[in-house]
Amino acid sequence: MSSNASPGAAAALIVAAGRSQRAGGDVPKQYRTLGGKPILRWSAEAFARHAAIGPIHVVVAEGEEARAEALLAGLPVTVGRGGATRQQSVRLGLEQLAASNPARVLIHDAARPMLAADLIDRVLGGLNEAPGSCPALPVVDSLRRGGDSIEGEVPREGLWRVQTPQGFDFLLIRAAHASAAEGATDDAEVLRAAGHQVRLVPGDEKAMKVTLPQDFETAERLLDWVTLSGSGYDVHKFGPGDHVWLCGVPVPHSHGLIGHSDADVGLHALTDAVLGALGDGDIGTHFPPSDPQWKGASSDRFLAHAASLVAAAGGRILHVDVTLICEAPKVGPHRPAMLARLADILHDHAPRLSVKATTTEGLGFTGRREGLAAQAMATIRLPGWSKI
Numbered sequence: 001m002s003s004n005a006s007p008g009a010a011a012a013l014i015v016a017a018g019r020s021q022r023a024g025g026d027v028p029k030q031y032r033t034l035g036g037k038p039i040l041r042w043s044a045e046a047f048a049r050h051a052a053i054g055p056i057h058v059v060v061a062e063g064e065e066a067r068a069e070a071l072l073a074g075l076p077v078t079v080g081r082g083g084a085t086r087q088q089s090v091r092l093g094l095e096q097l098a099a100s101n102p103a104r105v106l107i108h109d110a111a112r113p114m115l116a117a118d119l120i121d122r123v124l125g126g127l128n129e130a131p132g133s134c135p136a137l138p139v140v141d142s143l144r145r146g147g148d149s150i151e152g153e154v155p156r157e158g159l160w161r162v163q164t165p166q167g168f169d170f171l172l173i174r175a176a177h178a179s180a181a182e183g184a185t186d187d188a189e190v191l192r193a194a195g196h197q198v199r200l201v202p203g204d205e206k207a208m209k210v211t212l213p214q215d216f217e218t219a220e221r222l223l224d225w226v227t228l229s230g231s232g233y234d235v236h237k238f239g240p241g242d243h244v245w246l247c248g249v250p251v252p253h254s255h256g257l258i259g260h261s262d263a264d265v266g267l268h269a270l271t272d273a274v275l276g277a278l279g280d281g282d283i284g285t286h287f288p289p290s291d292p293q294w295k296g297a298s299s300d301r302f303l304a305h306a307a308s309l310v311a312a313a314g315g316r317i318l319h320v321d322v323t324l325i326c327e328a329p330k331v332g333p334h335r336p337a338m339l340a341r342l343a344d345i346l347h348d349h350a351p352r353l354s355v356k357a358t359t360t361e362g363l364g365f366t367g368r369r370e371g372l373a374a375q376a377m378a379t380i381r382l383p384g385w386s387k388i
């Protein structure tokens with residue numbers, strides 16, 4: 001993904017050097033997946049899609065640079081080293097960003113993956129009013145001080161739960177961090193303590209910080225999954241040959257199928273069904289027949305590409321269903337091999353697979369054995385909370 005940045009765009013600094021002591025797990029939470037996508041990648045993509053964001057810099061713990069670069073592949077980001085505390089990570093990240101000379105910077109926790117474009121807009125809007133801008137949500141529960149029992153009340157009026165991204169005048173926040181005492185839990189406080197105004201702007205419940213083990217499940221639910229279906233249809237004509245390719249399997253036959261690629265109608269219809277569910281063109285858009293590199297190509301790569309687009313959108317294929325329409329060859333004996341091949345091409349993307357066959361009772365072009373047709377249906381699940 002290339003940057004959409006407009007001139008004068010703000011920089012983004014994503015802090016991802018934490019150790020996830022509260023979340024636990026085998027790897028730090030920013031490297032775990034949410035909706036099939038690494039947590040760190042979610043917010044990096046959100047910044048990369050936003051036209052008002054320019055350079056994007058990520059700081060990670062020592063030794064994690066290669067892992068972070070691999071999971072951020074294809075995004076216009078740079079990766080540097082963070083520090084032992086969040087405050088130190090921000091300070092180091094700001095120093096590393098100084099070479100880009102941004103006028104403004106948005107500082108964001110990698111642990112807040114659901115970063116909506118309108119939250120970025122609100123934070124940038126706040127920066128037009130003050131040198132600092134901080135998204136926050138009102139406290140709605142009653143607050144009490146205590147240990148095992150309640151010892152007193154804490155009035156909630158005027159209290160806010162602050163989130164990220166927090167926006168700043170770059171030179172002011174860099175200077176404030178350079179001279180700040182240790183112990184600040186966020187950057188708005190660092191700027192305020194240095195004597196500058198920080199504007200509060202409305203936050204977003206979905207910009208929650210994944211902190212505790214149970215937060216992964218909550219975050220998955222907040223992705224607002226949408227279920228989408230697509231259909232595909234394809235026809236190829238019989239010609240000379242002794243086998244046809246169907247759903248990735250060579251099936252012996254008195255004829256072959258004529259086509260630019262291997263003419264696998266099953267995989268072509270299914271690829272179109274997956275692309276249809278995504279709303280991302282058709283097989284010809286992605287693999288133009290005019291392009292000589294697809295001559296004789298094995299069609300499994302077309303389907304694998306469509307599946308990779310679903311995965312890149314943080315989604316998952318739930319179900320695919322292919323119907324092959326022909327008088328011959330007989331499909332039944334080859335069905336187990338076709339299902340195994342589809343599972344192989346789709347890896348673990350599609351838990352439910354179906355291949356069916358029908359004749360047209362001697363009617364039409366398939367009935368006259370002039371060609372072979374296939375129709376397919378795919379159902380996918382995509383995170384619906386932001387426009388992807």
Ligand SMILES: Nc1ccn([C@@H]2O[C@H](COP(=O)(O)OP(=O)(O)OP(=O)(O)O)[C@@H](O)[C@H]2O)c(=O)n1
Nearest residue numbers: 015016017018019020021022084085089110111
């Ligand atoms: N030395 C640190 C500590 C934290 N962070 C980042 O600051 C954000 C907010 O921190 P938090 O949720 O507290 O993450 P962790 O420090 O990883 O969690 P814990 O406190 O449970 O260990 C996270 O994106 C985290 O990666 C950082 O860049 N450098």
Ligand SMILES: C[C@](O)(CO)[C@H](O)COP(=O)(O)O
Nearest residue numbers: 086109162163164185186209
């Ligand atoms: C910056 C922050 O996300 C604002 O809510 C938060 O303070 C960082 O998390 P931590 O748990 O305090 O390290």
